[in-house]
Amino acid sequence: MKKLTVEVCVCTQCVLNGAMHIIESIEGLKKLKTQLRMNAQVDVVTTSGLVEGKHPDTAPLVRVNGELIEKANSETVMEKVLSQSVRSVKVQ
Amino acid sequence: MKGIYTPVTKIRRQVFQEIAKLAFEGGDYHRIEELPFKIIPGEVASYRDSVFKERAIVGERLRLACGLDVRPADKHAPVSDGVNEAAIDRLNYEPPLVNVIPFACEACPPKQYFVSDNCRGCLAHPCVSVCPVKAVSMKDGHSFIDKEKCLKCGRCHDVCPYHAIVQFDRPCAASCGVDAIESDYLGRAKINQDKCVACGQCLVNCPFAAIADKSQIFQLVHALREGEELIAEIAPSFVGQFGPLATPGRVKEALKALGFKEVYEVAIGADLGALAEAEHYAHGLSDEHPMMLTSCCPSWSVTVKKFFPQLEPCISTELTPMVATARIVKQEHPNARVVFIGPCASKKLEAMRRTVRSDVDFVITYEELMGIFAAKEIEFGEYEDVSDAAEATAGGRGYGVAGGVASAISAVIKEKYPDLEVKMDRAEGLRECRKMLQLAKAGRRKGYILEGMACPGGCVGGAGTLEPITKAAGEVNKFAKASAEATAVGSPFAGKEAE
Numbered sequence: 001m002k003k004l005t006v007e008v009c010v011c012t013q014c015v016l017n018g019a020m021h022i023i024e025s026i027e028g029l030k031k032l033k034t035q036l037r038m039n040a041q042v043d044v045v046t047t048s049g050l051v052e053g054k055h056p057d058t059a060p061l062v063r064v065n066g067e068l069i070e071k072a073n074s075e076t077v078m079e080k081v082l083s084q085s086v087r088s089v090k091v092q
Numbered sequence: 093m094k095g096i097y098t099p100v101t102k103i104r105r106q107v108f109q110e111i112a113k114l115a116f117e118g119g120d121y122h123r124i125e126e127l128p129f130k131i132i133p134g135e136v137a138s139y140r141d142s143v144f145k146e147r148a149i150v151g152e153r154l155r156l157a158c159g160l161d162v163r164p165a166d167k168h169a170p171v172s173d174g175v176n177e178a179a180i181d182r183l184n185y186e187p188p189l190v191n192v193i194p195f196a197c198e199a200c201p202p203k204q205y206f207v208s209d210n211c212r213g214c215l216a217h218p219c220v221s222v223c224p225v226k227a228v229s230m231k232d233g234h235s236f237i238d239k240e241k242c243l244k245c246g247r248c249h250d251v252c253p254y255h256a257i258v259q260f261d262r263p264c265a266a267s268c269g270v271d272a273i274e275s276d277y278l279g280r281a282k283i284n285q286d287k288c289v290a291c292g293q294c295l296v297n298c299p300f301a302a303i304a305d306k307s308q309i310f311q312l313v314h315a316l317r318e319g320e321e322l323i324a325e326i327a328p329s330f331v332g333q334f335g336p337l338a339t340p341g342r343v344k345e346a347l348k349a350l351g352f353k354e355v356y357e358v359a360i361g362a363d364l365g366a367l368a369e370a371e372h373y374a375h376g377l378s379d380e381h382p383m384m385l386t387s388c389c390p391s392w393s394v395t396v397k398k399f400f401p402q403l404e405p406c407i408s409t410e411l412t413p414m415v416a417t418a419r420i421v422k423q424e425h426p427n428a429r430v431v432f433i434g435p436c437a438s439k440k441l442e443a444m445r446r447t448v449r450s451d452v453d454f455v456i457t458y459e460e461l462m463g464i465f466a467a468k469e470i471e472f473g474e475y476e477d478v479s480d481a482a483e484a485t486a487g488g489r490g491y492g493v494a495g496g497v498a499s500a501i502s503a504v505i506k507e508k509y510p511d512l513e514v515k516m517d518r519a520e521g522l523r524e525c526r527k528m529l530q531l532a533k534a535g536r537r538k539g540y541i542l543e544g545m546a547c548p549g550g551c552v553g554g555a556g557t558l559e560p561i562t563k564a565a566g567e568v569n570k571f572a573k574a575s576a577e578a579t580a581v582g583s584p585f586a587g588k589e590a591e
Contacts, residue, residue: 011473015335016105016466018097020559046336048473056466074097 004040004085006064006077009050013059018073022062025074026081040085093263093297094553095560099139100301103150106131108309108463111157115313116467121175127154128171139300149196149301156191158310159184165195181315183454189290189305189441190283196302197280200262203244207235210256219248219257267297269522269546270395289398291391291522291546292437292555305437305555309464312431312454316351321427324352325417327434328359328484329492329551332567333458333558334465337472340571345475350468353428354421359484361416362388362491362500363583368410370504370580373541374512381406382538386497388412390442391546395522400529406542413491414439418451420585429453433461435492435554436547457556487580489572493565494520494550496572498543503579518543520550 006026010019026044029036050061050068058070064080093100110127128147137143151171152162158178163169178184213233220228220235227241228248235257237248249257264281265273272287273294281302283294295303315322324347331340338346344355365388373384387393387408397404411419418430431454432439443452456464487500498516505514517540519528525544531537547553549561552568559567577583 010335010337012335012462012466012469012471015338015558016109016462017102020335021095021097024095024560024563048337048471054469054471 002040002085004042004065004081005045006042006062006081007045007047007050009048009055009059009061010046011048011054011059013054013056014061017059019060019062022060022072022074022077025078029078029081036082036086038082038085042081042085093299094548094557095563098299100299103131103153103301104304105459105463107150107153107157108307108460109466111154111307112309112313112464112467115179115310116317118317121179122172124154124158124172124175125170127151145195149193152193152196153301153304156193156304157307159306159308161186162191162193162304178310179314180311181318181320182311183308184311185306185308185440185444188283188285188288189437190288190292190295190303191305192281192283192303194276194278194280194302196300197298198300198302199275199279199281201260201279202265202275203259203261204239205237205242205244205246205249205257205259207237208256208258210254211235211252212254212256214253216253218251218253222247222251263297263299264294264303267293269293269524269526270399287398289391289394289522289546290438290441293522293547295437296555305440307460308440308454308456309460312456313464313467315429315454319351320429321425322352322431323354323356323421323425323428324431324433325356325358325361325414325421327414327432327492327551328357328362328489328496328572329435329554329557329564329568330433330458331489331492331571332564333435334462334472339472339477341478342472342475345478346465346470346472347433349470349475350464352431354425356417356421357484357489358413358417358432358434359488359491360420360583360585361411361413361418362488362497363485363580364416364585365408365410365413366487366497366500366504366580367583367586369408369501369541370508372408372410373501373505373514374509377539382535383532383540383542384408385532386501386541386543388491388497389436389438389545389551391436391438391522392525392544394438394441395525395544395546396529399526400533403529403532406532412442413488414442415448415451420588422451431456433458435551435557437555438546457554459556459558462558483584484575485577485580485582486572486575487578488583489575490569492551492568494518494545494548494553495543496550496568497545498541500580501541504581507579507581515540516543517541518545520545520553521548522546 062069062072128150211234276282385407440455490496502514519525552564553561
């Protein structure tokens with residue numbers, strides 16, 4: 001099973017702008033693993049060093065397998081995670 | 093909606109941050125007029141029919157965050173009206189605390205039941221059978237509710253096997269445990285201030301951000317800027333509210349970096365309250381006072397006073413943790429001003445009481461404080477995680493979670509009076525509290541400790557918190573368990589109570 005790392009910045013600006021809800025949303029995806037046909041192990045990591053310096057205009061910051069998402073929210077991050085961790089279904 | 097980051101949360105927090113930033117920068121505050129354009133940029137409305145209306149609503153929220161009154165839509169008044177006068181380093185407050193911004197309210201219809209497309213027109217149609225006033229009938233093969241006759245009892249809703257009968261209620265009214273939400277002449281929500289106990293649940297549950305309470309951050313930031321001797325007392329539910337980097341030790345250091353001289357845990361006062369209320373329970377119950385009602389939640393105690401006045405003498409007269417801690421602070425720092433930082437709106441009103449006014453100088457919520465931290469660019473990760481000085485016990489630190497108050501009192505009683513049987517009942521959310529009080533009024537809670545918490549989950553579910561209730565409760569309990577002393581009996585402040 002492949003691994004998917006979701007790094008969520010938890011600096012003051014990011015927490016104020018919803019970083020903790022993004023974490024909750026991604027953790028919540030794990031409970032829907034079967035329904036979503038996920039084939040990756042999703043690890044959520046909190047950090048404050050995704051970019052150099054303060055970033056009030058781009059918070060919250062999230063990195064999904066190396067790809068940075070600025071002004072992230074639960075919808076954009078869940079979409080990105082699922083696009084990289086869901087088995088494609090063959091239509092017969 | 094609590095714990096979910098929505099556009100409503102975003103706007104509320106942006107307002108706190110921008111007002112704190114404005115106050116830190118100082119100067120001419122007429123530039124508050126620019127803030128609605130910063131918070132609602134662009135020319136196209138996002139959630140309402142016009143971007144001008146969105147900005148006007150934000151303008152009123154900015155005013156409330158400065159502690160100013162909300163204005164009616166038919167009066168010409170710039171956002172900046174009165175802001176320079178409110179730029180002072182002491183409290184600037186005129187009631188009411190909780191306000192509906194009338195033109196932000198969508199005038200949601202009041203509680204009603206209606207039949208959805210899920211109705212199959214079933215043979216059984218139990219909805220018809222259970223209606224006591226024949227308001228439900230079968231019409232064109234589907235269930236039909238005559239709104240004129242409907243009592244809104246909900247029986248049809250409860251028995252429908254397809255969940256086809258839907259209950260609709262205004263979220264503000266549904267969340268109000270004292271039925272204080274009424275309607276104005278346009279059907280918009282209006283708060284009956286005679287009933288309101290300022291729990292703040294309506295303001296977190298309105299999906300249109302039409303309700304807000306007045307804040308004291310504008311004045312507090314001025315006091316911080318003036319370099320006054322300010323001491324923070326932070327409520328037991330603070331743990332875990334500011335993100336994973338904000339350990340309890342770092343929160344205290346970050347507060348000092350903001351300009352607070354010292355930081356005290358309100359759990360110290362909670363310990364003293366648990367000790368005093370344990371004695372009250374052991375020796376103070378009588379025929380006139382046959383039960384003891386906890387006193388720490390102001391919305392709960394005001395609910396008792398307003399709706400169950402015959403039970404008011406049973407409310408513990410011990411100091412609330414906020415006041416007990418503030419008095420300790422003022423004994424140790426006679427010239428200091430005390431800032432209570434907590435989860436709830438109603439503490440703002442408690443601090444206004446004649447007997448408390450000299451003890452607590454400002455009250456702000458965690459969410460408001462986070463706005464101040466962000467405005468000042470405080471990063472928790474930059475501070476040392478100073479080890480705890482073990483000033484409070486697990487009992488006091490557990491006050492922030494529903495059941496924690498009664499447990500702390502009970503633990504003291506068990507330690508000091510092991511042969512005394514302790515009877516407890518508790519309720520969270522004002523609707524549940526009122527049910528418990530109804531039983532008490534009927535004489536069915538004699539000899540009990542009754543713990544009432546206005547917010548679901550206790551203080552961790554307060555209107556001014558940032559984190560989801562369950563997660564926050566887990567953090568508070570973990571911190572409490574790590575305390576050096578398990579019960580309030582081990583408090584180093586025991587016997588040093590302030591007068």
